[in-house]
Amino acid sequence: MKKAQPINVSRRHFIAAGLTAGAGLTLGLAIPGIAKSEETGPGLAGSDQADSTLAPNAFVRIGTDDQVTVIAKHLEMGQGTHTGMATLVAEELDARWSQIEVVAAPADANRYNNLLWGPVQGTGGSTAIANAYEQMRKAGAAARAMLVTAAAARWQVSEETITVRKGVVSHEASGRRASFGELAEEAAALPVPDAVLLKSPDEFHLIGKDVVRKDVGVKTDGSALFTQDVERPGMLVAVVTHPPRFGATVKSLDDSAALKQTGVRGVVQISSGVAVLGDHTWSALQGRKALRVEWDETNAMQIGSDEIFADYLRRLDEPGVTARTDGDADALLSGSGKVLSTDYRFPFLAHAAMEPLNCVIEQHDDGSVELWYGAQIQTMDQGVVAKTLGIEPSKVRINTLFAGGSFGRRANPAADYVREAAEILKATGGKVPIKLVWSREDDTQGGWYRPAYMHRIEAILDDNGLPKAWRNRIVGQSIAAGTAFEEVMVKNGVDGTSVEGAANLPYAIPNLKVELQSTKLPIPIQWWRSVGSTHTAFATETFIDQLSHEAGIDPVEYRRQLLKEHPRHLGVLDLAVRQSQWGQPISSNRARGVAVHESFNSYVAMVAEVTVNDDKSYTVDRVDVAVDCGIAVNPDIIRAQMEGGLGFGLSAVLTSEITIDNGAVVQSNFHDYTVLRANQMPDIRVHIVPSAEAPTGVGEPATPVIGPAVANALSSLTGKTYHQLPIRAA
Amino acid sequence: MQTLTINGIDHQFDAPDDMPLLWVIRDLIGLKGTKYGCGIGQCGACTVLIDGVAQRSCMVPVSSITGLKITTIEGADDATARAVRTAWQELAVPQCGYCQSGQIMAATDLLSRNPNPSDEEISNQMGSTICRCCTYHRVKLAVRRAADTLA
Numbered sequence: 007m008k009k010a011q012p013i014n015v016s017r018r019h020f021i022a023a024g025l026t027a028g029a030g031l032t033l034g035l036a037i038p039g040i041a042k043s044e045e046t047g048p049g050l051a052g053s054d055q056a057d058s059t060l061a062p063n064a065f066v067r068i069g070t071d072d073q074v075t076v077i078a079k080h081l082e083m084g085q086g087t088h089t090g091m092a093t094l095v096a097e098e099l100d101a102r103w104s105q106i107e108v109v110a111a112p113a114d115a116n117r118y119n120n121l122l123w124g125p126v127q128g129t130g131g132s133t134a135i136a137n138a139y140e141q142m143r144k145a146g147a148a149a150r151a152m153l154v155t156a157a158a159a160r161w162q163v164s165e166e167t168i169t170v171r172k173g174v175v176s177h178e179a180s181g182r183r184a185s186f187g188e189l190a191e192e193a194a195a196l197p198v199p200d201a202v203l204l205k206s207p208d209e210f211h212l213i214g215k216d217v218v219r220k221d222v223g224v225k226t227d228g229s230a231l232f233t234q235d236v237e238r239p240g241m242l243v244a245v246v247t248h249p250p251r252f253g254a255t256v257k258s259l260d261d262s263a264a265l266k267q268t269g270v271r272g273v274v275q276i277s278s279g280v281a282v283l284g285d286h287t288w289s290a291l292q293g294r295k296a297l298r299v300e301w302d303e304t305n306a307m308q309i310g311s312d313e314i315f316a317d318y319l320r321r322l323d324e325p326g327v328t329a330r331t332d333g334d335a336d337a338l339l340s341g342s343g344k345v346l347s348t349d350y351r352f353p354f355l356a357h358a359a360m361e362p363l364n365c366v367i368e369q370h371d372d373g374s375v376e377l378w379y380g381a382q383i384q385t386m387d388q389g390v391v392a393k394t395l396g397i398e399p400s401k402v403r404i405n406t407l408f409a410g411g412s413f414g415r416r417a418n419p420a421a422d423y424v425r426e427a428a429e430i431l432k433a434t435g436g437k438v439p440i441k442l443v444w445s446r447e448d449d450t451q452g453g454w455y456r457p458a459y460m461h462r463i464e465a466i467l468d469d470n471g472l473p474k475a476w477r478n479r480i481v482g483q484s485i486a487a488g489t490a491f492e493e494v495m496v497k498n499g500v501d502g503t504s505v506e507g508a509a510n511l512p513y514a515i516p517n518l519k520v521e522l523q524s525t526k527l528p529i530p531i532q533w534w535r536s537v538g539s540t541h542t543a544f545a546t547e548t549f550i551d552q553l554s555h556e557a558g559i560d561p562v563e564y565r566r567q568l569l570k571e572h573p574r575h576l577g578v579l580d581l582a583v584r585q586s587q588w589g590q591p592i593s594s595n596r597a598r599g600v601a602v603h604e605s606f607n608s609y610v611a612m613v614a615e616v617t618v619n620d621d622k623s624y625t626v627d628r629v630d631v632a633v634d635c636g637i638a639v640n641p642d643i644i645r646a647q648m649e650g651g652l653g654f655g656l657s658a659v660l661t662s663e664i665t666i667d668n669g670a671v672v673q674s675n676f677h678d679y680t681v682l683r684a685n686q687m688p689d690i691r692v693h694i695v696p697s698a699e700a701p702t703g704v705g706e707p708a709t710p711v712i713g714p715a716v717a718n719a720l721s722s723l724t725g726k727t728y729h730q731l732p733i734r735a736a
Numbered sequence: 737m738q739t740l741t742i743n744g745i746d747h748q749f750d751a752p753d754d755m756p757l758l759w760v761i762r763d764l765i766g767l768k769g770t771k772y773g774c775g776i777g778q779c780g781a782c783t784v785l786i787d788g789v790a791q792r793s794c795m796v797p798v799s800s801i802t803g804l805k806i807t808t809i810e811g812a813d814d815a816t817a818r819a820v821r822t823a824w825q826e827l828a829v830p831q832c833g834y835c836q837s838g839q840i841m842a843a844t845d846l847l848s849r850n851p852n853p854s855d856e857e858i859s860n861q862m863g864s865t866i867c868r869c870c871t872y873h874r875v876k877l878a879v880r881r882a883a884d885t886l887a
Contacts, residue, residue: 287759654868
């Protein structure tokens with residue numbers, strides 16, 4: 007059954023793409039320069055900035071060669087969004103999965119904005135599928151409707167008698183058939199329909215099925231194109247020496263030795279440090295080694311992690327700005343009842359994506375510039391590059407490539423590394439293309455970390471052992487303050503990203519208060535996969551376990567009693583518990599822990615099984631994950647994101663930590679900024695809650711849940727509370 | 737002018753003796769599948785086979801391997817590498833994909849030496865190669881599947 011869902015597709019004509027042999031069908035408008043996806047990568051959808059008028063649904067192109075090209079507005083950084091976008095289009099188009107290819111959209115906020123972000127093109131906050139779910143389906147449905155109209159006209163039959171299946175348009179009564187490609191030219195001459203029919207979920211044949219990721223081929227034969235791999239004629243590679251202490255600047259520079267290195271072509275000073283340009287990466291790195299820079303440390307940061315945490319600990323004694331208050335927790339906690347209290351401490355964390363930050367930039371003769379990199383917030387980056395170079399944003403063309411991971415880092419509110427590339431281009435007169443390359447050391451020490459935080463949670467239990475008062479104080483830097491995101495994210499002095507997961511605690515507690523003190527430090531900080539929940543989930547979900555132990559109630563049962571009004575939390579909790587072996591006998595050095603948390607409108611529960619060894623080392627052996635992300639568009643990608651997301655979180659539980667000493671970062675590379683490895687990865691079973699709710703994100707929501715599940719398992723074995731990450735020993 | 741045999745083809749180039757093989761492969765010869773991840777032999781993204789043995793190309797000065805045969809991801813197509821690649825695709829192992837050349841080379845190396853590894857041997861070998869997307873769960877399953885295919 008088709009349900010008619012009128013949509014706002016403006017009535018206009020298809021414009022032939024003119025890129026493949028003969029005419030083709032483009033929904034939206036022509037995008038000159040879209041090259042057929044090379045075997046080398048995601049394909050580059052070039053932009054035509056002169057055509058940057060409002061033109062929605064510029065997402066699908068069907069060529070006379072029967073190729074369906076989906077233009078993906080979201081960055082593919084591993085989370086599977088190219089496949090997700092293509093799945094949504096292909097579903098409503100009734101295309102063959104094998105005839106679909108995906109190219110990255112050009113930077114154009116008019117056509118490719120994130121519908122949940124307003125007039126901004128960008129990927130983040132686990133919003134890709136959530137914001138594009140209907141948009142991409144409508145784009146596919148409109149193209150399908152036009153193919154049907156074209157076929158009906160060609161065969162002189164009514165549209166109702168035509169079926170479309172796996173890329174073939176048929177009229178069953180007469181046995182006539184045509185491929186999309188055969189109909190493309192005729193369809194291109196038709197007006198875009200005002201309204202399209204979208205399928206009901208029982209008609210889906212791709213959504214909800216495990217369609218194969220579009221990028222597995224190029225990502226298993228070495229041909230996937232990353233920024234690191236881009237070459238341009240005459241291009242120089244640039245590496246930058248950054249100040250060792252946050253806040254320092256260049257005092258004096260001696261580049262004579264650097265310039266003598268083989269292959270070094272130049273040294274330029276930029277706002278963030280000194281750039282060395284070489285014929286290739288090695289020569290630039292060698293040149294940098296030979297550079298002599300004296301730093302002006304007048305305004306450099308002089309303190310370190312110890313001083314920061316000592317300050318935060320003092321601040322926990324003082325009330326902060328109220329983020330939420332129900333009842334009167336302050337009065338109860340200052341009364342006579344037994345107060346349970348735990349202080350939590352979370353370190354700075356680097357994103358440490360496998361591809362260190364990089365960006366290729368080139369100036370054209372007309373003064374416009376073109377960039378190639380894993381752009382995550384194209385609109386912001388365009389603005390920063392334009393401002394740096396003194397040109398219009400429309401003169402900044404971005405080719406979004408695969409990103410070798412990001413975890414939030416490439417969504418930098420200051421576009422830091424992109425600005426650096428633009429500054430180097432400017433300082434060199436725009437004469438040659440520049441590939442900015444950060445080394446692993448630059449990436450590890452370059453800041454923009456998940457901020458350090460401390461929490462204090464205090465509670466009093468009622469006669470049934472349930473919390474009647476709960477106060478959660480949070481201290482740490484505000485990610486949004488001072489950025490373009492401040493106006494949206496900071497309300498009444500509370501940065502929502504600092505308290506998310508704590509201020510919306512789902513548990514039924516009559517007196518509940520959440521307070522925030524936002525601190526200021528010279529350490530640049532940023533969102534890190536799952537943002538506020540990276541710390542709030544750990545604090546709240548371990549503390550609730552602590553309360554359950556105090557009450558003598560099973561932690562699962564305890565949560566159930568407090569989550570009666572939250573069916574989706576309960577749903578994932580029950581599913582994870584049912585699929586695990588919760589409550590069943592286990593050897594004396596092993597235990598299970600549970601946690602449940604909502605982030606980005608997706609619900610995740612985990613039961614983790616751990617083993618503690620005699621030397622207090624421990625392993626995480628098995629994790630059962632239950633996720634409710636609404637309609638499961640691609641279950642296999644959801645499973646992959648649960649696996650990877652919890653692994654990413656597990657790094658921070660077991661081992662990862664950035665520490666600052668006297669204003670400088672102590673760690674420099676993977677030998678001391680240690681991360682999860684394959685031999686530490688648990689056996690993972692992912693269970694997806696069947697749902698008809700609108701789809702929500704899966705890139706982030708697993709990350710915050712593994713920490714408390716593991717800590718709760720350790721606690722049930724050792725009786726200790728774990729209130730500081732990483733947990734290096736049980 | 738130096739010469740290296742990479743994937744069965746002789747390549748000539750001019751490089752300082754201490755230039756790591758990684759940068760010769762990537763920047764001078766132009767084979768981009770082998771990745772830079774750390775430069776200190778910690779992450780394994782740059783893993784190639786040198787005379788059939790997995791090595792970190794970022795740690796190998798180009799002057800030290802004259803006359804040896806190098807296989808990169810682009811040239812890994814013997815039966816073992818094909819089984820590994822097929823298993824990788826069937827299980828949709830890659831996410832961002834950046835480390836996967838190194839993962840596939842490490843898995844190929846393991847199965848070439850040890851066609852029927854234990855779970856622990858798989859874990860230990862693959863533990864040498866970092867994946868920040870943490871595709872490890874599938875990495876281990878895929879090595880097992882490739883081993884089963886080859887058996």
